[in-house]
Amino acid sequence: MKVIKIGGGCLKGIPTIRHITELTSTHAKGHVIVVSALYGVTDILIDGIQKALQDEEKIMPHIEVLLRLHLSVARFIMKSESCIQGFHQDLSGAMKQLERYYYGLNFTGELTPKMKDAISCMGERFSALLLSWTLQSLGVAAASMTPQTMGLYTDGKFGDATIDLPAATESLNSTLKPALQTYDMIFIPGFYGISLKGEITTFGRGGSDYAAAAVAAALSADLLEIWKDVDGFMTANPKFVPQAAFINRLSYEECAELSYFGASILHPRTVEPVRQRNIEIVIKNTLNPDAQGTIISEKSEQSDLVIKSITYTDDVSILKVHASGVGYRPGILSIVASALTDAGLNIRSVVATQTCISFLFSKKDIDEAYATLEKIRPVPYRALEKERELVLLAIVGEGLSSSKGVAARCFSAIAEQGINVEMISFGPSKAALYFLLKQEDLHKGIHALHATFFTAGKADKQTIAPVS
Template identity: 50%
Template structure:
């Protein structure tokens, strides 16, 4: 039992990639109706909706006239899905009226942004959550048509409490767990399907705060940990974690089992299967994460667990991300000069720029940041006074490559095999980060050499 008389339950997260249109949504709805009774479904927005919502903020700042176009675009997209899923005119009319009331509220926020000519983080978070609210409304109504008892619980109703940080919040698990326990004992049954909009929670003062882009995975993990679910399932339109990106290595293979650490490292370096923070809430509760393919729901998929499995193959996957750039700060003896590192990192992070990694030597500090942030990061350190370094430069023509496997640093020869393979492919390694994780070895190469690098590594470790 979980709480009171409740039977064991699953928490299932449905991503936007599984909700591309009405046809894809119908597949999901049939799966929920046949397999999901007694479970909680944390849902993303329909595919592309979050981008429309965020673009609408920028358009509202420029012109009040754009607001109507944004609302019409959202209304048309959701109404088309409703007409695809429903045939009864009365039900269509009822659901469209509910949808239009949600869109009317959104429209008022856009007009507020346009009138004040300001989009605060608080307002951006509020607007960004509307996609998940609308998808929960449609999916709940469609599953109910199939004779299943359904309900919708907004995060503010569930009491998913956050630290209050706009656009990058973290759930506070103790109060959240207590709130979820009380709600489930009061509202949940063994036959009900409960839909929860993902992506956000509320601060202790009642403010809507999002978990960042892709944060529905994280919010599903928060719910799973809060209700002590049997398992957290992530429904995707892909088989699971693979030994490489199929776009680079078409013959790559499924990884049937990973540890929490391995999954987090793969998520960080670009495997779009999972949000990097998803493992945080469930790791403490020892809840497994199962990646399932909605187009082949009985397939094995990938299981993420706390138990490392001993195998002859230490390396599980070769991964990469192109969303990386290097900011280099050159100065003599930087490693011996007190405070220079904190001065530089504070200048960059103080502008809301996420520093992915810091690598230092005695003559250079290298910050790894997203490509979209590199220009601002360079400007930030250039504004430090007095200037504590000789020169600041940056590069954006690189890619971050990793080999991932639990305990790779305890196995002799792994790094040698890695860099021998890269060298034989005539690829120059720009920078190495080793030892920071027990499950990954990172290095940078020129983006033009990325394909050769991935193919060489996969051939070495898997072929």
């Protein structure tokens, strides 16, 4: 039995959605399908939160927009009027619940993490209903189940939940697995689970990949398939590097690092649950379903290629905390890091020297981080400095930690292009090395590294002596 994840990018536009339903009818029988919301729907739901807070008169028109959108798709892709009516009835019930959320929000005038999670996951519920009814209209015995009905339990943290794998395993094996004996396939809304108290808790934006991995782990599935519109991971972003090559196999570690450092194919946390049960992940291209796709498992591909891929993110900024002797004065790092953590800010990385502590943040958090540290009394630093126009360029491969010369080759490639490295981190991960560069140097940096490790003579260049 497989768990299949269908992302929002595969549910964009009626022709694409119709193709997905036809593909599902032939390739997904006997399996569980975890789905994202239709493309753009989550943004509409979040926009509705602000409308509900502003004016209750805006709530019903907003509900009507969502209702019409899903019904218009249903009328184009469903082959049965009775299925359209069945979907309309189920959808109306879900919309009533969303309506209550919005009116409750307007009444209290306060958006809590609990309410945000309850609203933002509704798109996945609509999508699961739409696809299950569509497959029924094609003659397939399809059904949908929600995390509430099957017991996809989490640790209860709103906005960033983690699967409670023992509890979810027990529950899904008594609810979801028996249902597979009755139906050809079961659709499940991704993105969220429920706490042991029964409260909706989301896995964070883009967390439907993680939800699918959680379901796969709980069911001890044979395989987790992620349906995308690409064949899999590449040695670099082909938009920047046309000669980028397809990667046949990655380890869990390599996949997690690539995803964390900018490769958008998978959510960075996807490997966590399946790794515990040693379940392989395969990326499948819905436009080329018979292609192999990148396989992700415990072991990386045995190859002379130490570096598997080069990736980047421009969602990075640095907050520098300048002070004399921060490397040996006790307490400064603790004071500063505690203030940032107490403010609910996610620190992506920390690098410390004798005179400066550098914190990496998402660009959206840098101003709040700066303001947070300005409030510390007594002031434990000499100066604060923000840097925004940066990119993080990472090379990923499990051979990095056990091979000599990798960093030297990277530095040489970058230096030959006249690029200044703002910061480098090598060591915290056995599978990743990253540089911070000025944003204007991104393209030159990617091409320089890719030419060093992946062009003609690549085997010789990447046969780096192992560390003794």
